[in-house]
Amino acid sequence: MTSTLTKPPADPVPTPPRRARRAKAGRAGGQLHAGPLAYGILALLTVVSLFPLVWTAIAASRDNQRLAQTPPPFWFGANLFDKLQIAWVDANLGEAFLNTTLVAGTSALTIVFLSTIAGFAFAKLRFKGRNALLLIVIGTMTVPPQLSIIPLYMMVAKLDWSDQLQAVILPSLVNAFGVFFMRQYLLQALPDEIIEAARVDGASSWRVVWHVVFPVARPAMAVLGMLMFVQAWNDFLWPFLVLTQNGSPTVQVALAGLGRGYTPDQALIMAGALLGTLPLLLVFAVFGKQIVGGIMQGAVKG
């Protein structure tokens, strides 16, 4: 069986009967088996997707003289580890990694927690104004974050937070997508009967969240957490504005700094770019399937 047959994470039934699975696969796989043309196009797209990443490593393994020649290098040189080491020290990447991990980790964990409880309320609880409030949540997705940077910058200046990580973390905690994502998941994955059973047994709402919602939501929480981690890790504009002086940059800000100077060392820049990208590519190599599933799941029901 190909992987299209695997159960989508949102399926409320734990193990659907074989026939249903096959029907679903027929619908998903749809019409034809892919022909040579389709595989040819996919191979080309694979090259286009991966080439810039691979070439980053190739360029990082060369020196500037070689990079300033035609044809450009297509295979690795000898300098990779030297350049990685120099870039690591020059851009202070060790500290940047620590900072970025802290920022992305904190914001991903908080977003996942807050989104799960809010998503649960919107999916399963009855309260006045629920639909209107949900509309507001969805509406906030269309407000461009760039609009808030000036007052946020003023706030940060007033609080004397510039160059401090909380200035990056706090504004990144607002996330309507997360709330919506968890609501869509829990709508299907959490049967009302389980909540009612817990209620009859006298569980308070917090107990229901802790002992019923969190265990059921765990797969979606993991996916949302990874998506939010990727997003926070790659965030550029806001960290670039508040972490510029000489305190503690994130990886992206450190990378932007590498490109400056009158005679930039291209191989060094590529080494830095490679180092900054590697952790996320590793995450993707390991959890790629889940992340893909999460994006697709958020899309269909969204």
Place this chain on the structure above:
Amino acid sequence: MTSRHDTAAPPAKGGAAPGRPPAGDTAQAERKRARLSRRWQRDMRWSPYAFISPFFLLFLAFGLFPLIYTGWASLHTVELTAPTDMTWVGLRNYTRIFDDEFFWNAARNTLTIGVISTVPQLLMAMGIAHILNYKLRGSTFYRVVMLAPYATSIAAASLVFVLLFGRDYGMINWVLNLVGIDNVDWQNGHWSSQFAVSSIIIWRWTGYNALIYLAAMQAIPQDLYESAALDGASRWRQFVHVTLPSLRPTILFTVVVSTIGASQVFGEPLLFDANKGASGGSQHQFQTLGLYLYEQGWINQHLGRASAIAWTMFLILIVIGLVNSLISRRLRASS
């Protein structure tokens, strides 16, 4: 986060459950029950609000308040060096930026970069989704590969593309030379630089959008295709008359998201500039509104004027959104 598995039926608290009165209805037990019942009702009534309030509080503090405050600041002179000193100037910031030819230049560039990055991106995403929707060997592999650029940061991607688009020794010009095209000065040409900046965006986001389309395609009921096939519709007509209409909400969603994204392009042109300035090239040939805002606010230090730019961008987005919903309503009415 809990790691318990036996959560389907949490342990009952003896006697605490409403609707299960304890034996021996003494007055004391009666009071206890009433108290528990009151607490129960409070819990049922208010905990939903407790669950959603963190989101709304954060949104008020870091979303809505800044949005309104930006509008307020846009009516003042505010300098970066003293962000708390504000002098009322009315609409002067707006007239100042509307008189600035670089504002209109940036607005045009944002529009053209937006169009040449969004339109091919979404069309290609649709095609890729269609191919991924076939029965494929190793489909998961292709999906993950298509998403790999999404995991690459703006900074890393832009730095690599700067090298690939190099005028003298860049990979892309080398390939063009092979097919007999002279070196293109990607950074200094008007259209060539905009195309190069757009290609970074296209590279990072096409796979992501393809997965969103794929998900929507997989949700289309198969019987629609079967009945279309029975009516003798060709594969192409099935795509036009079944797939596309079913994808309309998803397409609208991706168009809105991409439009918002395109209106804010910042990191790519910033890092694509050889001088790493905010001017978007020596002739401002690829300065976007996002860069122009940064230049006014953080290089020229006029935060009030930057606020006016931000609000102008917001208003433009609202207009685009209205036009968008108008068009889609027309389409729905006519079909």
